[in-house]
Amino acid sequence: MTKSAYDRVMAARSSNKISIHDLVAGLTDDFIELHGDRAYGDDPAVYAGIGTIDGLPVTITSIQKGFDTDSNIERHFGSAEPDGYRKALRLMKQAEKFNRPIINLINTPGAYPGVDAEYHGQGYMIAQSIMQGLNLSVPYISIIVGEGGSGGALALAVGDCVWAMENSVYSILSPEGYATILWKDSSRAAEAAEQMGLTPEDLIENGIIDKIIPEVCDTETINSLKNELLKKINELKKLPKDELLDNRHKRYRKFN
Amino acid sequence: MTQNNSEEQDLQTLMDKIPDNLWVKCPFCKASFYRKKLGKYYECPECSFGFRIGHEKRISLICDEFTPINADLKTSSRFDDEKYLSKLDKSRKITGLNEGVQTGIGKIGQQSFGIAVMDWRFIMGSLGTATGEKLTRLFEKCTDENLPVVVFSASGGARMQEGIHSLMQMAKVSQAVADHSKKGLLYISVLTDPTTGGVTASFAMEGDINISEPHTLIGFAGRRVIEKTIQQRPPKDFQRAETLLKNGFLDAIVKRSEMKSTLAKLLAWN
Numbered sequence A: 001m002t003k004s005a006y007d008r009v010m011a012a013r014s015s016n017k018i019s020i021h022d023l024v025a026g027l028t029d030d031f032i033e034l035h036g037d038r039a040y041g042d043d044p045a046v047y048a049g050i051g052t053i054d055g056l057p058v059t060i061t062s063i064q065k066g067f068d069t070d071s072n073i074e075r076h077f078g079s080a081e082p083d084g085y086r087k088a089l090r091l092m093k094q095a096e097k098f099n100r101p102i103i104n105l106i107n108t109p110g111a112y113p114g115v116d117a118e119y120h121g122q123g124y125m126i127a128q129s130i131m132q133g134l135n136l137s138v139p140y141i142s143i144i145v146g147e148g149g150s151g152g153a154l155a156l157a158v159g160d161c162v163w164a165m166e167n168s169v170y171s172i173l174s175p176e177g178y179a180t181i182l183w184k185d186s187s188r189a190a191e192a193a194e195q196m197g198l199t200p201e202d203l204i205e206n207g208i209i210d211k212i213i214p215e216v217c218d219t220e221t222i223n224s225l226k227n228e229l230l231k232k233i234n235e236l237k238k239l240p241k242d243e244l245l246d247n248r249h250k251r252y253r254k255f256n
Numbered sequence B: 001m002t003q004n005n006s007e008e009q010d011l012q013t014l015m016d017k018i019p020d021n022l023w024v025k026c027p028f029c030k031a032s033f034y035r036k037k038l039g040k041y042y043e044c045p046e047c048s049f050g051f052r053i054g055h056e057k058r059i060s061l062i063c064d065e066f067t068p069i070n071a072d073l074k075t076s077s078r079f080d081d082e083k084y085l086s087k088l089d090k091s092r093k094i095t096g097l098n099e100g101v102q103t104g105i106g107k108i109g110q111q112s113f114g115i116a117v118m119d120w121r122f123i124m125g126s127l128g129t130a131t132g133e134k135l136t137r138l139f140e141k142c143t144d145e146n147l148p149v150v151v152f153s154a155s156g157g158a159r160m161q162e163g164i165h166s167l168m169q170m171a172k173v174s175q176a177v178a179d180h181s182k183k184g185l186l187y188i189s190v191l192t193d194p195t196t197g198g199v200t201a202s203f204a205m206e207g208d209i210n211i212s213e214p215h216t217l218i219g220f221a222g223r224r225v226i227e228k229t230i231q232q233r234p235p236k237d238f239q240r241a242e243t244l245l246k247n248g249f250l251d252a253i254v255k256r257s258e259m260k261s262t263l264a265k266l267l268a269w270n
């Protein structure tokens, strides 16, 4: 039986989904987490640092949910604040400086809707992550691991390619939010999900993503993702920088 | 996000019909006064809040000359939901535009510049694919022709009816802004009431200079979403221009009656 779009939403949100932490640990030989935005704070929802994949140094930035109630509260259930985006952008620019590829792992229902987040420039930081991210002259690959919620996900998904795990969704807002706005009834989320075109299959058809990755759940699937990443990074690394940026430009210019 | 906009659109249509000798109420300070006291600039005589205005009015207050571009551009026919089509239809009738933003080349005195004005009456100024395309083409044209750009934003955010395609406009327009900037050209972003969601989280916050009008609502997340998340009422003015200025996210707040002369100076000095 084929899964409904809402089943996919549920699977993307499932607590059985591999954590970003485990994914990073599985992909890298070694990894050092780096903290702080150098302006205001250190958002625990954004997990970032430098590691090696088969000896190749890469910068990884990610948005992660928690593994229990305490960590979920600390990480706002995977919703980043402006200082999180500032940290991610800082480390992506550092990656550019040292010519390291960037891998972004995304599992967020959206940027955090809070008063302090507004005060600290949530809109501004997402805008800057997008505008500056588009111009980073190193290979930049994003993976939607679970939920890819709106501008908060896009902020880390403006590179050379965007991949999505089998059980993931990427959308303009949650199906509950969509149903609330359209029909003033959040209980019609399943119906909304069907309309929204948020599954990886819909997204690939519309050119929003470039590849669907088999759900990562064990050593075999993680190794296969690692190999795919290395293959793509090596391909992108061969391109002269202007060609890399030119191809990326075309990728985003075509959205009509 | 775009909500309850039909109500507000109807309200505006009604307001346009109010004779000069009737009372209007400032949506910000709640002062009541004769409509004619709004004057040419549609400013509250008490608090200087700029009442919402459409693209024609805005352009007439800023430009000595204006030539529209890409006026025929419409959203793709693959968006064929009937409710959406009827909203588009209604918005087109109210605004006289095919899409939610008017773009073109304006002049103040001898100074030419690209100008875009988002029209809040068009599905709450939401960012659809054709809105994004018109903005992108404006930046591209001005990059080619070495012209500065001024964008007046007014938006409820992404256009939900176009889903993820709307989200991609944030990247597409940002890319055009970056290309324009790389050529050393000036972009002034004017955030007008209301500028929220995906527009705040992209080109509205990417200007070399970001300015606004008194008491303008500017934010990323909607007040109700925040209330629901934090289970508290945010302070009354937490998303007003004055708060953003204080927190460092705006260069200046300029009264509508002084906007044209301010822009003229900034354009001349860059």
Ligand SMILES: [Zn+2]
Residues within 6 Å of the ligand: B026, B027, B028, B029, B030, B031, B044, B045, B046, B047, B048, B049
């Ligand atoms: Zn007032």
